[in-house]
Amino acid sequence: MGVLKHMKAHSTCWVVFISALLTGSPLRAMETDQYYAWGKPIADSADYLNAWVKLSIQSALDESSENATNDCEVMVDVVQHRMQQSIYHAIEMWAITSPLVDRIPLGLEEDRDYRKHNLLARTFPLDTARWLNPSPTVQVDGIRLGTDKLAHFMSEGWWYYRWQKKRADKYSPDELQRKMIQFGIKLELGGQGKWVTGVISPADLEANYQGFLFYQQLCHGEKPLLYQQEGRWQFSDAFDFRNYVNPDWDESWQPNIYRERQWKQIRRTMSSYCPMLHSPWVEQQRARYSKLDRQTPTDIVVMDRVAKGKLPDPEPFDIMSVCGDN
Amino acid sequence: MQQVRAELEDTEHRWYGLIRARYSSSQLLSVGLGVIFVEQPKTENCAIGCMLHGWQFAVEPGVYGLQGSVGWGRLAGETGQLKHLIPTVYFGWAVRAAVLRTWGNSRPIAPDQTFAGVEANFSILRINFAAGIMHSLASNSPDEWLFSGSVGWGF
Numbered sequence: 001m002g003v004l005k006h007m008k009a010h011s012t013c014w015v016v017f018i019s020a021l022l023t024g025s026p027l028r029a030m031e032t033d034q035y036y037a038w039g040k041p042i043a044d045s046a047d048y049l050n051a052w053v054k055l056s057i058q059s060a061l062d063e064s065s066e067n068a069t070n071d072c073e074v075m076v077d078v079v080q081h082r083m084q085q086s087i088y089h090a091i092e093m094w095a096i097t098s099p100l101v102d103r104i105p106l107g108l109e110e111d112r113d114y115r116k117h118n119l120l121a122r123t124f125p126l127d128t129a130r131w132l133n134p135s136p137t138v139q140v141d142g143i144r145l146g147t148d149k150l151a152h153f154m155s156e157g158w159w160y161y162r163w164q165k166k167r168a169d170k171y172s173p174d175e176l177q178r179k180m181i182q183f184g185i186k187l188e189l190g191g192q193g194k195w196v197t198g199v200i201s202p203a204d205l206e207a208n209y210q211g212f213l214f215y216q217q218l219c220h221g222e223k224p225l226l227y228q229q230e231g232r233w234q235f236s237d238a239f240d241f242r243n244y245v246n247p248d249w250d251e252s253w254q255p256n257i258y259r260e261r262q263w264k265q266i267r268r269t270m271s272s273y274c275p276m277l278h279s280p281w282v283e284q285q286r287a288r289y290s291k292l293d294r295q296t297p298t299d300i301v302v303m304d305r306v307a308k309g310k311l312p313d314p315e316p317f318d319i320m321s322v323c324g325d326n
Numbered sequence: 327m328q329q330v331r332a333e334l335e336d337t338e339h340r341w342y343g344l345i346r347a348r349y350s351s352s353q354l355l356s357v358g359l360g361v362i363f364v365e366q367p368k369t370e371n372c373a374i375g376c377m378l379h380g381w382q383f384a385v386e387p388g389v390y391g392l393q394g395s396v397g398w399g400r401l402a403g404e405t406g407q408l409k410h411l412i413p414t415v416y417f418g419w420a421v422r423a424a425v426l427r428t429w430g431n432s433r434p435i436a437p438d439q440t441f442a443g444v445e446a447n448f449s450i451l452r453i454n455f456a457a458g459i460m461h462s463l464a465s466n467s468p469d470e471w472l473f474s475g476s477v478g479w480g481f
Contacts, residue, residue, distance in 0.1 A: 051330040087417045088402035093377040097370045100329055108407065111374045131451050132416060133375055133404070 030092075030135045031199055032146025033118040034252035035273045035319070036104065037137040039281045043102035045095070046140045049150070049241050052094055056082055057235040061226075067233055072219035075226050075233050079218060080158045089151035096136055096147055103136040103147070111136075119269050120199075123262040129197035141242040142288065145249040149207040153244065156192070156204070157211015160184060164212070181301040184208045185311060198259035202302050202314055203251045209298045210244035247289035248296060255318040257311070267322055274323035337365050342378065343411040346386070346454055348478020352426060352435060356388025358480070362399065362412075372405045372412065382420055390430050390437075395445060397422025401481060415454075415481040420447040426460060426472070436468045443472070449481045 060082035061067065066074050083091065095101045105114040114136070115121060120129045135148040164180045171179060184205050187193075193200045218226045225236045248254040258266055276282050305311035315321055344360035364380040372378070379400040386393040399420025403412040426441045443460030460472040 048330055051327040052334075054327070055331055055334060088377055090377065093375065093402065096374060097372070097376050098330075098333060098367075099369050100333060105374075108373045 030132050030146075030148040030151075031118075031120055031129050031197060032135040032137065032148050032251060033114075033120070034137050034144045034146065034250050035270065036114060036118050037144060038252065038273060038276055038285075039279060040104050042104055042137065042139040042144070044139050044141065045101045045103075046241050046245075048098070048100045049091075049095065049138075049140065050239060052091065052098075053083075053239060053241075054235055054237065056090070057239075061233045061235060064233075068231070070228070072224065072226055076161075076215060076218050079226070079235075080215070083154040084158050085155075089155055091154055092135065092147045092151040095138060095150055101138055103138045105136055117269075119266050120262065122265045122269060124265075127198070127262060129199055129262065132197075140245045143245050143247055143250055143292075144252070144285075145203075145207075145245060146251065149203065149249050152204050152207035153211035153214065155211070156184065156187065156208035157213075157215050159187070160208055160212035161215035177297055178301055178304075180212070181205065181209060181298055182305070184298075185301070185305060189311075194259070198262050200257040200311070201251065202298065203249055203254040203256070205302065206246070206248040206254065206296060206298045209296065210246075210249075214239075214244060246296070247293045248298070250289070252319065253286070253289050253293075255314045257314050257317055263317070270319055270322050273319060277319065277323055333367050333369055336368050338368050340364055340366050341410065342372070342405070344382065344384065344415075344481050345411065345413060346384075346478055346480035348454060348456070348476045348480075350388070350456070350474055350476030350478075352428075352458070352460075352472060352474040352476075353386070353388025353391045353393065356386050356391075356393070358384050358386030358393075360384030360395075360481075362401070372403070373407070375402065375404045375416070377402045378412075382422065384422070390435070391426050391428040393424055393426045395422035395424035397445075399447065399481075401449070403481070412481070415449045415452060417451075418447075418449040418481050420481070421445075422447065424458060424460065434469075435472060439464060439467050439469060441469075441472045445474075447481065452479055454478045454480055 057079050060078050061075060064078045066078055105111045114134060118134045120127065120134065123130065135146040137144050138147055160180050163183050164176055167176060188200045188205060193204065218224060223236065223238065225239055227234055227236065302311065306313045341361050341363050344362055346358040349355055360382055362378060362380050362382045364378045370376055382397050382399050384395045397420050399418060401415050401418030403415040403418065405412055406414065422445050424443060424445045428435050428437050428439045430437055440463045441460035442463055443458055445456055445458035447454065447456045456476045458474040462470050
């Protein structure tokens with residue numbers, strides 16, 4: 001009966017997976033593990049990532065046949081076409097291959113070790129979460145994040161932006177924001193997470209929301225990131241990932257929600273990091289995160305969904321809960 | 327900024343080998359070997375993953391025929407330890423013009439016929455799906471149109 005139930009669940013995963021691909025849904029399901037990078041030094045890549053975004057967007061603007069338009073929203077579409085692809089996104093692929101971006105793992109040998117020892121490496125053999133290469137960890141402004149978050153920022157940030165733009169007249173600003181994040185949670189419960197890999201990631205949701213802010217800032221606010229100069233569209237030098245990245249992007253700080261079958265092994269692997277909780281490096285990082293961490297709109301909506309029983313509570317999957325149980 | 331610009335602009339032309347094994351309605355079982363020509367930053371390394379796009383050529387002998395194809399495609403994959411072969415394609419698609427010469431006791435298609443047409447390819451997590459439509463190059467062919475579908479491994 002258990003096997004049948006598992007087979008049924010797996011078939012459903014695949015139906016969703018293939019359907020999402022065929023319908024062009026924003027399927028992104030690469031996983032990451034920041035615990036693996038604990039205690040290992042990583043050079044900060046904020047400047048390089050900022051430079052890549054600026055060069056890529058400016059190049060898209062320069063090459064666009066729409067450059068003559070005065071409508072900023074048309075240029076947002078140009079930016080989106082350059083920054084958002086299907087499943088694999090240019091920013092993430094650049095970050096995992098560029099020698100400029102320091103990361104863990106770095107190189108083929110380290111990558112092999114990462115694939116063997118990351119949190120998801122020892123779950124059951126048919127776990128779809130293991131079929132995609134796990135994203136490495138990079139550092140931005142002292143905060144660790146999986147390169148998948150860069151893709152979430154550019155890709156799902158756009159989905160959020162498009163979602164709220166279509167519904168801006170229907171709801172009050174607060175209601176619109178809450179419903180938009182709920183839309184993100186639905187994505188995580190579907191082809192973005194749970195149905196494909198079994199993982200629901202509040203850290204992904206935070207990167208999505210920050211990506212939305214980025215797309216919104218392209219044309220709105222006191223100093224929009226897109227502006228016209230001598231009839232040509234320009235991308236502002238003011239763009240900086242440091243304005244968007246916060247400790248909630250780090251999955252060792254903002255825990256994922258795993259499905260029961262995965263959790264047995266993940267919990268075992270996570271427990272192996274318990275002794276490190278008291279290492280100076282981890283204590284220092286967590287103290288810094290604690291100082292920087294603010295309650296974000298994503299946190300509020302996630303907590304509300306948990307309270308209403310619409311989303312499992314992430315707390316049991318937090319390393320503090322895991323180690324506290326030991 | 328200058329370092330990133332230099333990295334992105336300092337490109338070179340490269341080729342990568344592609345491999346595919348599949349079960350199809352036209353060739354039954356076949357193994358394809360192909361090549362994709364790309365322009366990439368010199369510093370980019372596909373060992374643990376990269377995104378490529380460019381022209382592709384492939385030759386694919388099978389139980390009931392030989393297919394040759396040329397087209398354009400895009401993929402995200404990795405070479406692992408193999409410098410110029412991409413055995414792992416995580417995601418990719420291609421549209422290829424194809425020519426198929428049948429042989430053997432192929433059923434339901436008669437042997438010794440030549441078809442030309444188009445094939446669409448899609449790979450996800452190493453699994454390849456393809457569908458094609460071809461027309462016979464002979465005027466007196468018993469099979470005027472050939473519709474094919476396949477599932478396999480690779481790209």
